[in-house]
Amino acid sequence: MLYYTLKxxxxxxxVALTVSFISFGLLYIxxxxxxxxxxxxxxxxxIEAIRQLYGFDRPILVQYFDWLQRAISGDLGxxxxxxxxxxxxxxxxxxxxxxxxxxxxxxxxxxxxxxGVAAAIRPNSVIDRIALFLSVMGQAxxxxxxxxxxxxxxSVSLRVLPTxxxxxxxxxxxxxxxxxxxxxxxxxxxxxxxxxEVLSTDYIRTARAKGLRPRVVLFKHALRNAxxxxxxxxxxxxxxMLGGSIVVETIFAxxxxxxxxxxxxxxxxxxxxxxxxxxxxxFYIVLTFFADLLNAWLDPRIRIN
Amino acid sequence: xxxxxxxxxxxxxxxxxxxxxxFGHQGVIIGAAIVLAAVLIALSAPLIAPHDPYxxxxxxxxxxxxxxxxxxxxHILGTDHLGRDYxxxxxxxxxxxLLIGVGAALISGLIGTVLGVAAGYxxxxxxxxxxxxxxxxxxxxxxxxxxxxxxxxxGSLQVVIMVLGFLLxxxxxxxxxxxxxxxxxxxxxxxxxxxxCSTTRILTTEIMPNVVNNLIVIATLEIAHAIILEAALSxxxxxxxxxxxxxxxxxxxxxxxxxxxxxxxxxxxxALFLLVLAINLLGDGARDITAPENRx
Amino acid sequence: xxxxxxxxENLTVDIPLATGILHAVDGVSLHVDxxxxxxxxxxxxxxxxxxxxxxxxxxxxxxxRKIEKLELGGESILGxxxxxxxxVRGNKMGMIFQEPMTSLNPAFTIGNQMIETxxxxxxxxxxxxxxxxxxxxxxxxxxxxxxxxxxxxxxLSGGLRQRVMIAMTLLCEPELIIADEPTTALDVTIQAQILxxxxxxxxxxxxxxxxxxxDLGVVARIxxxxxxxxxxxxxxxxTAKQIFENPLHPYTRGLMRCIPVxxxxxxxAPLGSIPGMVPSLIGDFTxxxxxxxxxLAGDVCRQSDVPLRDPNGKTQAYRCxxxxxxxxxxxxx
Numbered sequence: 030m031l032y033y034t035l036k037x038x039x040x041x042x043x044v045a046l047t048v049s050f051i052s053f054g055l056l057y058i059x060x061x062x063x064x065x066x067x068x069x070x071x072x073x074x075x076i077e078a079i080r081q082l083y084g085f086d087r088p089i090l091v092q093y094f095d096w097l098q099r100a101i102s103g104d105l106g107x108x109x110x111x112x113x114x115x116x117x118x119x120x121x122x123x124x125x126x127x128x129x130x131x132x133x134x135x136x137x138x139x140x141x142x143x144x145g146v147a148a149a150i151r152p153n154s155v156i157d158r159i160a161l162f163l164s165v166m167g168q169a170x171x172x173x174x175x176x177x178x179x180x181x182x183x184s185v186s187l188r189v190l191p192t193x194x195x196x197x198x199x200x201x202x203x204x205x206x207x208x209x210x211x212x213x214x215x216x217x218x219x220x221x222x223x224x225x226e227v228l229s230t231d232y233i234r235t236a237r238a239k240g241l242r243p244r245v246v247l248f249k250h251a252l253r254n255a256x257x258x259x260x261x262x263x264x265x266x267x268x269x270m271l272g273g274s275i276v277v278e279t280i281f282a283x284x285x286x287x288x289x290x291x292x293x294x295x296x297x298x299x300x301x302x303x304x305x306x307x308x309x310x311x312f313y314i315v316l317t318f319f320a321d322l323l324n325a326w327l328d329p330r331i332r333i334n
Numbered sequence: 335x336x337x338x339x340x341x342x343x344x345x346x347x348x349x350x351x352x353x354x355x356x357f358g359h360q361g362v363i364i365g366a367a368i369v370l371a372a373v374l375i376a377l378s379a380p381l382i383a384p385h386d387p388y389x390x391x392x393x394x395x396x397x398x399x400x401x402x403x404x405x406x407x408x409h410i411l412g413t414d415h416l417g418r419d420y421x422x423x424x425x426x427x428x429x430x431x432l433l434i435g436v437g438a439a440l441i442s443g444l445i446g447t448v449l450g451v452a453a454g455y456x457x458x459x460x461x462x463x464x465x466x467x468x469x470x471x472x473x474x475x476x477x478x479x480x481x482x483x484x485x486x487x488x489g490s491l492q493v494v495i496m497v498l499g500f501l502l503x504x505x506x507x508x509x510x511x512x513x514x515x516x517x518x519x520x521x522x523x524x525x526x527x528x529x530x531c532s533t534t535r536i537l538t539t540e541i542m543p544n545v546v547n548n549l550i551v552i553a554t555l556e557i558a559h560a561i562i563l564e565a566a567l568s569x570x571x572x573x574x575x576x577x578x579x580x581x582x583x584x585x586x587x588x589x590x591x592x593x594x595x596x597x598x599x600x601x602x603x604x605a606l607f608l609l610v611l612a613i614n615l616l617g618d619g620a621r622d623i624t625a626p627e628n629r630x
Numbered sequence: 631x632x633x634x635x636x637x638x639e640n641l642t643v644d645i646p647l648a649t650g651i652l653h654a655v656d657g658v659s660l661h662v663d664x665x666x667x668x669x670x671x672x673x674x675x676x677x678x679x680x681x682x683x684x685x686x687x688x689x690x691x692x693x694x695r696k697i698e699k700l701e702l703g704g705e706s707i708l709g710x711x712x713x714x715x716x717x718v719r720g721n722k723m724g725m726i727f728q729e730p731m732t733s734l735n736p737a738f739t740i741g742n743q744m745i746e747t748x749x750x751x752x753x754x755x756x757x758x759x760x761x762x763x764x765x766x767x768x769x770x771x772x773x774x775x776x777x778x779x780x781x782x783x784x785x786l787s788g789g790l791r792q793r794v795m796i797a798m799t800l801l802c803e804p805e806l807i808i809a810d811e812p813t814t815a816l817d818v819t820i821q822a823q824i825l826x827x828x829x830x831x832x833x834x835x836x837x838x839x840x841x842x843x844x845d846l847g848v849v850a851r852i853x854x855x856x857x858x859x860x861x862x863x864x865x866x867x868x869t870a871k872q873i874f875e876n877p878l879h880p881y882t883r884g885l886m887r888c889i890p891v892x893x894x895x896x897x898x899a900p901l902g903s904i905p906g907m908v909p910s911l912i913g914d915f916t917x918x919x920x921x922x923x924x925x926l927a928g929d930v931c932r933q934s935d936v937p938l939r940d941p942n943g944k945t946q947a948y949r950c951x952x953x954x955x956x957x958x959x960x961x962x963x
Contacts, residue, residue, distance in 0.1 A: 040466075040469075043466075044466070044469050044470050044473050045473070047466075047470045048470055048473050048474050051470070051474070052474070052479060052482075055479070055482070055483060056482060056486070059483065059486045059487055060486040165361075165611065165614060165615065165618070166611070168610075168614055169558070169607050169608075169610040169611035169614055170607055171562050171565050171566065171582075171603065171606050171607065171610070172566070173565070173566055173569045173570075173582070173585065174565075174585055174599065174603035174606065174607070177585070177589055177592060177599055177603075178599075178600075178603070181592060181593065181596065185593055230732065231727060231729055231732040231733045232732060232733055232734055232735040232736070234688065234727065234733075235727060235733045235734065235735075235795075236735070237688055237716075237719070238686060238688060238719055238720065238724070238725040238727075239719065239720035239724075239746075239747045239750070239798070240715075240716045240717060240718065240719035240720035240721055240747075240750060240751060241716070241720070241746065241747075241750055242716060242750070243712070243716075245746075245750075249746075250735050250737075250738075253735075253737050253738075254735070254736070254737055265472075268473075271475055272475040272476055272477040272478055273477070275477050275478065275481070275570075276477070276566055276569070276570065279570065290478055290481070291481070291570065294478075294481045294482050294485045294572070295485060295571070295572075297485065297486070302478075302482050305478065306474070306475060306478055306479065306482075309475040309478060310473045310474055310475060313472070313473050313475070314473050317473075327737075328736070328737070329736060329737060329782040329784065330736055330782070330784045333782060333784075333785065
């Protein structure tokens with residue numbers, strides 16, 4: 030188990046490194062950081078001066094390693110726009126995004142897992158049809174449009190929820206729904222398939238033959254095994270949500286990391302964008318890493334070997 | 335007689351076989367019909383669009399659709415904030431969505447298939463490298479990177495196709511890899527190798543025909559994915575640029591007026607939803623028909 | 631507590647398919663007494679497994695079961711609700727399955743799975759249940775039982791897992807155990823051990839044992855009585871001695887011919903085989919189901935359904951229209 034963990038850790042580090050290198054390359058090659066930093070109204074001389082001062086004329090690899098060195102010690106540079114440390118900037122916005130992400134994934138799970146289980150217990154029944162129908166509908170719904178529709182109905186027509194800002198928990202309801210519904214179909218389908226498979230195994234037959242009560246058979250024996258792949262999927266979906274948060278936070282004016290991403294992209298604030306890409310990918314990598322570990326731990330066949 | 339358990343019975347009871355065929359059939363039929371309609375509309379846009387989607391008519395701004403009391407048959411779906419006919423823009427918007435969807439899927443399909451088949455067939459180091467590449471790609475926040483690149487390079491139809499094409503190949507790679515691995519372990523491939531067939535020949539005659547089914551299913555799903563992503567990018571202002579009638583852009587342009595002129599965001603949104611739904615139904619149906627056991 | 635542990639009369643299992651109704655089990659009647667081992671023999675697909683599942687009311691949901699009488703230890707369990715049946719299963723009536731590798735839940739320890747059975751049916755503390763489980767493991771010949779309780783199924787070999795299954799089934803001291811091909815998936819050497827174990831435990835716990843198998847060797851080792859099934863029906867039944875020494879039904883005789891018997895079968899002589907295939911059981915079927923493969927078959931065989939009869943009253947019954955004398959003359963031996 031320890032060897033397994035170390036191997037995964039090493040791989041994770043390598044992936045993070047590669048991601049940061051690619052994004053750095055993409056950003057700094059395709060744009061001129063000197064101009065981005067100087068702003069549009071600067072003169073050519075100013076731009077040239079900045080270029081020399083910040084070393085933007087050095088080879089890309091050198092610039093990257095420079096950035097990497099500082100990034101490892103927590104210094105992600107200074108935002109061109111906000112003129113503060115990127116790491117500070119991201120840190121203060123991250124809590125909003127995390128709150129949103131956690132409630133969204135919780136919403137998705139609470140919605141999809143029971144539905145998937147119910148659909149699996151009675152295949153081809155009404156509930157099965159409804160579950161599959163909802164999942165097909167959910168996957169086709171563009172999130173930005175769904176968000177706007179919700180705003181029109183819930184905020185304006187019914188006056189039930191606030192449209193923007195992040196002061197109260199009510200502000201998080203619509204964003205949670207919009208961010209969460211997209212992950213729900215995949216989770217529901219995986220739960221359903223997993224349960225269907227598990228329910229037809231020999232050990233479930235044994236459990237019934239032992240006279241165990243149906244609830245015990247379902248929740249203790251079946252779900253325990255069916256849920257293993259769902260854990261991994263949930264982690265992956267949570268990672269994807271960070272990307273989705275850009276749209277959601279922008280529409281609902283929630284000041285989280287996603288909104289920051291949009292702001293810095295439109296302002297060509299390269300250090301912040303690079304910092305955000307690093308943070309988002311690190312999140313995903315760490316999440317999937319822990320999901321893998323959890324997976325291995327949940328299945329005794331992997332844990333004890 | 336095969337072993338009788340719940341699974342085999344479920345697939346054989348008269349009513350459930352019938353029901354499943356109809357339901358699955360229904361999905362494919364509906365999906366195919368809508369997609370076909372969309373393609374025809376897109377292709378014949380110049381012929382069927384009542385107006386020029388770009389011509390502005392500032393005297394006739396924000397005219398509601400024909401079912402509203404203030405609407406008229408002149409502009410069946412009303413006009414936008416610049417007086418442009420919405421129906422025409424919707425029709426031409428279909429072109430954009432389909433073009434981007436298919437274009438991005440082609441590029442990502444090519445990249446992903448090459449990588450996936452290579453990884454599955456050659457195994458070893460090649461597989462290690464490709465798997466690593468897939469992991470790296472999955473760890474990158476797609477929307478963020480796409481937005482960033484488009485912001486820097488400048489948004490346009492071609493840029494969006496290229497960016498999406500170079501970012502959405504992961505599912506292709508994963509599925510092609512596992513399909514190839516499966517096929518590769520089959521006896522007839524070993525037989526071909528034993529006879530001395532060249533690698534290229536084996537790839538083209540044994541492997542490819544058998545993975546094509548999965549390829550088609552994934553391709554349809556990725557077309558839908560690309561369409562939604564482009565709409566989101568354009569909505570955020572970092573996709574296709576105005577005055578192009580991208581549906582996502584239309585929603586974005588209409589959102590400031592969405593309370594009093596709701597059709598501005600409803601119509602393109604519904605169009606997007608229907609198109610993506612249809613493509614997904616088609617893809618699901620294709621999967622059910624070719625390999626019902628992969629229902630995942 | 632009567633001596634007759636199991637009494638089944640006229641069990642039918644029908645399965646509705648897209649193409650018609652599959653009559654998988656037709657008019658099966660069985661009985662098992664305390665201390666008796668009834669072996670149900672037949673080839674794959676003859677309905678023997680479905681019969682055992684029907685007794686436990688564990689059939690797949692689409693299957694339709696019809697029984698006239700179902701008595702366990704003298705009490706009728708027909709018409710029991712699912713809740714009442716679940717009280718019986720694992721408690722008065724236990725079942726051992728064929729695949730020890732997959733019959734235990736990989737996510738829980740042996741101890742956990744054994745204790746849960748005990749605590750479901752008996753009012754025991756965790757410790758008391760654990761003790762009992764440990765002793766039962768030792769009784770089935772598992773050493774280091776205490777350690778085994780904390781292990782997971784994948785850490786045990788197939789033979790060990792089957793012993794665990796047996797121990798688990800015995801925990802509540804059931805009156806009847808149904809074993810569906812318990813040794814088929816095991817090595818030959820382990821097979822013998824497991825069969826011996828079952829026999830010992832049966833006499834120690836004074837239970838009835840129904841053992842389902844396709845292997846006549848197993849039958850020879852362990853059966854008190856035998857029921858031969860073919861195409862969903864019992865075609866012959868009797869004591870083990872009767873069936874082996876004087877098989878009456880052409881199918882049973884055919885089966886006996888297929889096995890080489892040391893001492894009897896001449897070297898170089900061809901082994902018998904039964905030509906043809908099992909008929910389709912979908913839809914209505916009249917007449918003898920073995921007719922197409924039987925050397926003695928005539929038109930009279932196909933005209934109407936053939937009942938199981940015991941003309942000599944010697945507890946050996948067979949389902950054939952021909953008399954015992956005719957069968958002896960027919961030279962099918």
